[in-house]
Amino acid sequence: MQYNKPLLTWLVAAMMTIFLSGCSSWVYRINVPQGNFLEQSDVDKLRIEMTKEQVMFVLGTPVAKDAFDSSKWHYKYVFNIDRDSEVRKSLVIHFENDKLVKLSGDFETPAEFNTPLDN
Structure with a gap:
């Protein structure tokens, strides 16, 4: 029995591609947090009229x-x-x-935000 070698090679390559594509979900991917992780308790420390240095001390360096x-x-x-x-x-x-004059985004404005810190 004689096989068509190019056709057999193509079929083997196609079968291997199909089988190996199913293995992509087995690859472990580490979950890497990116950016500044903030909690509401961090945002609650902010007050109106804080300087940029004070805000950076509380929240850290901004992403952008x-x-x-x-x-x-x-x-x-x-x-x-x-x-x-x-x-x-x-x-x-x-x-x-x-x-500091205003906050916006996904966090609630602190209840005491409009009370400035004593200097």
Whole structure:
């Protein structure tokens, strides 16, 4: 019996590709958190009229500072739990005259936010 060698080679290659593609879910993927992990308790420490240095002391260095507008800092966090779900959190800090004036994003504004710290 004589086989068509190119056709047999192609069939073997196609079968191996199909079998190996099923193994991709076996690869262990480590979940790496990216960005600034913040909790509501961290945000609760913020007060109106805090300086940029005080905010950085409480929350750490922001992931991104707006290159064209130094009055906004962005704190972002992404964590992939598995292939279908991920956790995303964002907090934007707004400054005027280098003093904290407003928060926006996925966190609640603290109840005591409008009470400035004693200097």
